Every structure is written in C-alpha cells, then in structure tokens.
Amino acid sequence: MNKAALSWLPEQKDWTQQFRAAKAGPAPLPEWVALANAPLDFIKTDMLNTAYRKAFPAPPPGLSAPPIRLAVLGSSTTKHLHPALRIAGLRRGFHVDIYEPDYGQYWFELMDPGSPLHEFAPTAVLFAFDARHMTRGLSPLADAAGAAAARDETIAHVQACWEKARAAFDATILQQTVLPAFPELVGQNEQILPGSPAASIAPLNAALRAAALQAGTHLVAIDSRAARDGIDAWYSDTFWHQAKQEIALSAAPVYGDLVMRLLAARFGRSAKCLVLDLDNTLWGGVVGDDGLDGLALGQGSAEGEAFAAFQAYAKDLAGRGVILAVCSKNDEANALAPFEQHPEMVLKRADIACFVANWDDKATNLRRIAESLNIGLDALVFVDDNPFERNLVREKLPMVAVPEVSDDPSTFARCLADAGYFEALALTDEDRARGAQYQANAARASMAGAANDIGDYLASLEMRLIWTRFDSVGLSRTVQLINKSNQFNLTTRRYDEADIKQMIANPDCLGLQLRLVDRFGDNGMIAVAIMVRQGDAAVIDTWLMSCRVLGRKVEEATLQILAEEAGRWGVATLRGAYLPTAKNGMVKEHYSKLGFAPVVTDEPGDWYELRLDSYRPPALPMVIEAVQPALA
DSSP: OOSSSOTTSOOOTTHHHHHHHHHHTTOOHHHHHHHHSSOOOHHHHHHHHHHHHHHOSSOOTTOSSOOEEEEEEESSBOGGGHHHHHHHHHHTTOOEEEEOOSTTOHHHHHHOTTSHHHHHOOSEEEEEOOHHHHTTTOOTTOOHHHHHHHHHHHHHHHHHHHHHHHHHOSOEEEEEOOOOOOOOSSOTTGGGSTTSHHHHHHHHHHHHHHHHHHHTOEEEOHHHHHHHHOGGGTOOHHHHHHHOBOSOGGGHHHHHHHHHHHHHHHTTOSOOEEEEOOBTTTBBSOHHHHTGGGOBOSTTSHHHHHHHHHHHHHHHHHHTTOEEEEEEESOHHHHHHHHHHOTTOSSOGGGOSEEEEESSOHHHHHHHHHHHHTOOGGGEEEEOSOHHHHHHHHHHOTTSBOOOOOSOGGGHHHHHHHHTTTOOSOOOHHHHTHHHHHHHHHHHHHHHHHOSOHHHHHHHTOEEEEEEEOOSTTHHHHHHHHHHOOSSBSSOOOOOHHHHHHHHHOTTEEEEEEEEEETTEEEEEEEEEEEEEETTEEEEEEEEEOGGGTTSSHHHHHHHHHHHHHHHHTOSEEEEEEOOOSSOGGGTTHHHHTTOEEEOOSSSSEEEEEEGGGOOOOOOSEEEEEOOOOOO
16 A cells, blocks of 8 residues: 555545546536546546646636746656646636656756746746755764765755746746665664764754745655655665655655645635534544433543644644634534533634534535635535545535545544645634634624614724835735735735845835734734836735725724825825736726726726816725834
C-alpha cells in the first residue's frame, strides 16, 4: 500500500469509464475537475494530465481561479512531477503552465535576463533542490563549527535565488525543504558527527524555515510529509542513481498537492469554515436515542477519547482562525444538549459560529450556513461520518470539500490535516479573533431582526470606522486580506509584502487599511483600498472589503475617505475599474451605486469616474477616525 497517497479524496468506482468519456469528449471543464478529485496514483495522474492538456492546450473558459505560470527550478530530475502539479492545480480550479530549464541550469537562467525563464515570466517559482545539492559543501569529518559554516553558505545561496527571482518576476516564491535521503554513518546518535549528511538535514531545514519566514518565502514541507509517510514512500536510492529522481513516482501526486495547496492559499482559495456533523462525528452514539449518558465521549473509553481529541483539534483550528459550524439532522434541543450539559464536551456552543440542526437535507442546510456566514460554498469543509450524507453533498454541492473520513474517529483529525484544506501562508491576531467576530455578527443579526428601521439599527451599533495608511504593524493582515478576498473585490489584484512595502514608500500611492468597531466588539481589519495618483486623477487600483460588514454603509464611508485624500493631492477626478471574475459579480454595480459615471477607455474592465467638485458626502451611521500609521 502506498502511504504517500491522496487518502482524503473519495474513490470513484467508475473513474476509468468517466475518464474515457471525457477523453473522447468534448467534455465540459467540471467533468475534468471531478476526475482530478479522486485519490489518483502516478499512472492515473499522468493519463489525466495528457488528456487534459490535449483537450485544453490553453486555459479553458470557466476556471474559477487565474492561470498559473509555474517555473520549477531544480537541481535534479523533476519533469516526472509536472503531471501531478498540473492535476493538483486542476483539482483547485487552476490551469497550470510549467517551465523547467535544462538540467542543472537554474542559476544561469535566473541570472540571464534574456533566458527562456525570463521570457516565460512565471507567476510562481518553485525551488526544488535535492538533498545532495543542499549538502554539497559539507564534509562528513567537519566539526560543529565547520558544519554550521557550510550550512550558512548553502542558506545564503538559496536566499540569493529567492531575491533574484523576486526582483525579476512578479511571482510567489516556494522552496522545497530537504528530504532526509542519507543513510546514517554513526547510527541512532548521528548528532555526534555533525558533518555527516544525515545529521545535517534537520538543522538545514530549521535554518531554511527561519530564512523563509523572514523573507516571505513559502515552504513545501516534504520533510514533514516524509516523516508522516515514511522515507521509503518518498525516496528510492535506485531511482536516484538510475534517473536522478529524488521524489519517488509514487509520491508525485501528494507532492503536487502540497505545492498547489500553497498556491491556492496565495490566491485566496483555502477553505474558511469547518462544518461538523454531530452524532458519531463529535461524539459516539445518537443523542436523540441514547441520551447524554449514553454518548461515547471523553475519558472512560478509547472511542470516547478519540471523539474528544477530534473536538480538541477542531477547537485548535478555530483558535487559528477557522470558522466552526454545525450541520446536523436532529431536533435542535437534542443537538444543543451536549454542548450545554455534557461535562466531557471540549467544544462549547460559543465556539460554533453557525448552528443548524433540523430535519432538512444537509445540502440545503450547508447553503443556509454559507449564506448566514456570508461566505462562498467553496469555503466550506464538511465532515460527516455517514457515507450517504457525504455522497449526497458531493453530488448536490461539488464545490464543498468533503473529506473521506473513515469510521474510526481517531483518524478524523489526521485526515483533515493531510488534506490541507485550511492551508495558510501567515497568521494574524485577527485570524485568532475570527470566531469571536462571527459570534458578534450573530448577535448583530439578532438585533437587526428585532429592529423596525435599518437606519435606527445601524445608528444603535455605535460604529467607528478607523483607518490608517499601510504600515508595518498591519502588513501581514493587509497582504492576507488582499490575497483572500474574492467576492467584494473590484479588481482582484494580488500583492505580496514586498509590493506593499514599495507602496508605502511611493508618494504617489496611498494604501488604506480600515477597521470597524461597534458595540459588540472589534471586527478587525475589514477593508483595503489602494489609490494611485496619475496626472489629474486619482485611480483606485484596489478596493476590497470583508463581506461580513456588508449593509453597514462602509462602502460610502470608504469613498468619503478616498475622496478627501484624493482632494489633498489636488486632483480633479477619482477613477476606478471593475474587472469581472467568476466570484466578484456582487460588486458589478458598485461604482454606479456610489454616483460614479461610466467612461470609455482602452483599458481592461468597466471604468467609472467621479468628479470631486460635485461629490457631497452622505450622512453616515458611524464616526470616521484617522490614526497615524506605525513606522515601517
């Protein structure tokens, strides 16, 4: 059995027949995406890649994400990984084009601005350096100081690669960690020989992690995955010597998935909400039949401890920013009872942002949950022990991620972790506060339902919109919001930390970060706007907002801030574009609703203009406060 497998994806018994039908074609894009969402081995991955590339040599219409141009810059043979990278991208709605230099030429192509690599202009660069390449300056007889010096030299070279790629391309930088591919020279106490290749891997990876964190590079952690699966699932001395393939063919599908889940996170495609069934998912038994005393939960049985451990894992996910919801076929009173009364419950009702328990089908209830939380269905991950319910949701809502959990609750957490649905590139204080923010949203919704007048309700919230220019303190959250926001996003342009730092230093660029505070608490950073001075106009490059604050007049307040700041530049007009994507249709009329007039240009998108001399700020149900940015 191959331990490096896509075990969280469901088996498709008729996969071969469906593949043949799609290959005979012409099959629509969703059928190809469905074929990619299976636990494919290397052979099926290669078959699907060949057929898909023949069907779609160029990015097909209907993709929900932008095409990716990926440069794979390695020191060994990596062409066998291309099919897995493309199919893992397809699984997430990406069309992936790949460029790889000739063997061993990555540095020369990086340095030569006229090289095919520069002509390819990648949007993502993956540095895939093998273990021998990364330890080539190390002597087995080196002492600790010598081993550290060799390690520092290697890290400096890797950092130079990152810096060169970042300066040359508007690209996301990925770095593969070092695979523990060497036999020991001493044995279990290999650390007594710090210069041995085997002993060098752990400190080398630690140094890589520290350097990547500082540089904003994202790691493909194959060392961690190999520790999970076993090194034999990832590496073979035979294939290394025969073909200089460090990553085994059998591990290629998981390798591709590890890479593409990072790029999915970069482009705002990670899931946001974990939706949990209750009976036999959070506890053993059926609460309506067995009662509280009859549930298997907590100390006293291996099964009960496994359910409690899964609850603890879900609670930890909530602590790092994942929204929790419940979707259960149950009477609500029965469903709530364990949360409120069972002493071994780890999760409490306050941890759940949206609690739905009734007798409707789960696909319908998942739609209600997404609507209640104001997030897309593709932001949901649904965990249910019942294969019937899992299959129903996959059929009715293919955009919802449904991991193929086993009937053993002790494996639930590992299945979720292996699937990487909630991959993140950075964590902020606002991520950690997200659960409380959604709970406060529920309180606001309850209060709104009791109000007779929307104006009185908004006024009663006692809102304060606090804005500041981009600064170092909010940098991580600003970048995260720019790269995760898809629905309320006028242009869906993506920027990394280096881009934002350049904007901070540019006097003709104004980046605004906005927070909303009300009587229920701090909503955190909820909007970002970037405005650029061009001649006699201020052009809105980016305008995005969290959907959880829709309907509170934040759009009008943000426009007031932009108009006032544009006026300080002395320009006559404010201009902005709507660039349509598969997800931002909700803001198609945004500028028209705010009083902008459409204008004809040669530039992409629908353009609008507002003359500042005719702009009059409306009455707003909030106080606008400006604060000085922190020093960069």
